[in-house]
Amino acid sequence: MTAQLARRGLLAGLVAWLFLVLTPAPVQAHANLVETDPADGQVVATAPETITARFDEPVSLAAAGNQLFDAQGDPVDAEFVVRDDALEITPGEELGDGTYVLSWRVISADSHPVTGGITFSVGAPSENVVTVPVVQAEREVTLLKGIAEFVRYAGVLLFAGLAVFVAVLATPVTRRDDALRGRLLRGTLIAGLAAVVGAIALVPLTALWESGEGLSAAASAFTRSGPAVAAASLVALGVAIGWFALRLRHAPLTGGAIGLTLGSLIIVGHTRSYGPFWLVLAADLLHVAAAATWIGGVIGLLIVLRSRPRTTDAAETVSRFSSLAAWAVLLLGLTAAALYWRIAGSIEGLWETAYGRLVLAKLAATVIVAAIGGWNRRTLVPRVEQSKDAARTLRRTLAAEAALLAVVVGLTSALVGAAPPVSTPSAAADEPEPTALVLDVGEDATAEIRVTPGERGVNAVEVALTDADGQPLDLEEAPQLSVALEASDIGPFDRPLSSTRPGRYEATADFPLSGTWTLRLSVRLSQFEAPVVSGEVEIP
Missing domain, CATH: 2.60.40.1220 (Immunoglobulin-like)
Known part of the structure; x- marks a missing residue:
């Protein structure tokens, strides 16, 4: 039953990640x-x-x-x-x-x-001009990259965590039971191989995702260098060294291999763009180390308790993990707060952005797991040595923890591909407000267009389409937007809109001159209905 629950949790984590991959998220550039x-x-x-x-x-x-x-x-x-x-x-x-x-x-x-x-x-504008092409990664590439990212993250965290468990925490039971130690080592090897497979698969998939090419270009993508290649090399090296070090019971070498493997996770990700470098890098490494210790310990205890070891040995192993897990959870929370503060820098971003909502979902799942772990520590761990019922209950709760931790890993790997909110200075009294237009599109639809910051230069244009009840309009094709400064005979210029979620679209537009700019929006509501509406914004 416990193994089945853990397998379901792993599947749930993968499904959660696939849902996040296939659901459109707001387009927020990492480089602006x-x-x-x-x-x-x-x-x-x-x-x-x-x-x-x-x-x-x-x-x-x-x-x-x-x-x-x-x-x-x-x-x-x-x-x-x-x-x-x-x-x-x-x-x-x-x-x-x-x-x-x-x-x-x-x-x-x-x-x-x-x-x-x-x-x-x-010299002079052409009469007819094609729209700016927008290159997007193919859906199949994004899907496969998401799966590979999940496998890599789960494999690395589980390999490193099980290595810590075997080398440090499980010695009370493994010193008398070679067969149990062998099972733990096999589990560690399987996790390591999964990490290597996921990391190697990410080499071409990341290259294709970055370039917007399809799977047909996968062969050439293998030849491109980049952080994904370095990450895959670190994973393979760390797993190879760690496996042999564990078999030889060489603790220092095992620790070095764990560091190499976990280090592969911080080569690629948001921490490479934020500072101070030493703080963000240290927090990220401690974060993944704490997560690995927790996840590996939970899975390791499941393997141990299913093997029915001596009660006193099992109780000592459980007590060791329980003490270490409490510190791991505390460290996980502190480093998570530090990383979000440096990467996002906004409390409002937790509920206003897709990245923040992912963080909240991960936080909620982690809190539930921590609550289960706290109950285990206070109620079950002290009774394991005296009660077989307590040991059975502990196996079930550990399986529940493992299932939820799989979801946490899925959300974590999703955060790697999600765009954090753009950090901006605190709002000042003289900060310009976005310029907004509200236009009627047909009888039962409304378009709200926001231009930010509403000044000369590059601006973000957001379009929100709603029906008569205020619900988002989910269109089959994106609306068409153009801008023109008619008084100076400039434009119109088409600005391609990208869908961020149902009824929401974004584009960039450069307003090089001050004046009254006309924004025209064409919305295809049906096969026979495509109204064109326009409004004016004043660019100072």
Whole structure:
């Protein structure tokens, strides 16, 4: 029964991760566009020798998704080069008069892809201009990457935790029972192999996810270097050394192998983009170490108690783990708070962003597991040596802990791929408010358009579509948005909208000049109904 419950928990964790992978989440860039030269929509008198897009952190170039097009959508030869936080595009020859469309795909410091694009004109705008293409990772790639991420995280945490359990906590029972030690070692090896398989699978899948390419390019993706390759190498090395060290009962070597394996988890992730570096790195490593100790201890105790060891030996092992688990839970909570503070920096972000809601879900599951563990420590652990009923109940509660911990691991691996909220300084009295438009779209639908910060330069445009009851409108295709400064005969320029969740869409728009800009929105409500509405925003 306990094994069945643990298996169900593992399945639940995987299902939770797949649900999160396949559910659209708000598009929040990890590297944010600061400015472009020329600006989006700008008309320049002479052809620029170099086009520049500057971000708020260093980026690298994705293997695909970077292209310069003319107004008809034909590719224009150009060289794309990244220098620190700037993407520089040099056309192969001087650009002629007309409008050009630039599309980019870069990788932020935490290994997440960032896409975008602009249009600009030389001499005078073209009459007809194609929209900026948006490169998105294929659904199959995202799904497989999510599965591999879950397998890697679960494998690494379980391998490291079981290694600690075998080397430190389980000695009261394993010193008299070689068969039990063998079962624990087999469980450790299986976890390690799962971690290696997941890490190796992530090498091509991460490359495809970053570039937006399909599975057909998987063979070439294996040849690309990056953090995923380094992480896979650390996992393989740590598992190999750890396995042999455990068999030789070499504690220092085992500790080093555990460090290598856990270190693979912090090579890729949000901690690479936030500081102070020493604080975030240390907190992340302690966080995964505490999680591994807790998870590995729970699974290790399940294996031990199912083997029916001597009561006194089992009681000592349970008592050892219970004492260590209490400190692990405390350390887990402290490091989680430190990491969220440095990465998100916003209490409101816990319920206003997808990243924050994932953190809350993980927190809720962790609190439940901690409550079960606390009840075990106070009620069952003192009675294990005297009561067989207490031992049986403890096995059941440990299985419940294992099931919930699988969900926690699923949520943790989901957080690796989720975008944290963009950190911004505390609101000041003179901070500009977003500009908002409310437009009627047909008889039973409303569109709310928010332009943030509502100033010259690059702005975020959010579109919310609701029905007569205020519920989100789930459309089959994204609305079409264009912006124009009609008084200066600039535009209209199409700004592609990306769906963030049902009824919600986002885009970026550059307003290079002050004035009254017209925003036009075309919404296809049905096969025969596609109203076009417009409103004006004042850009100071």
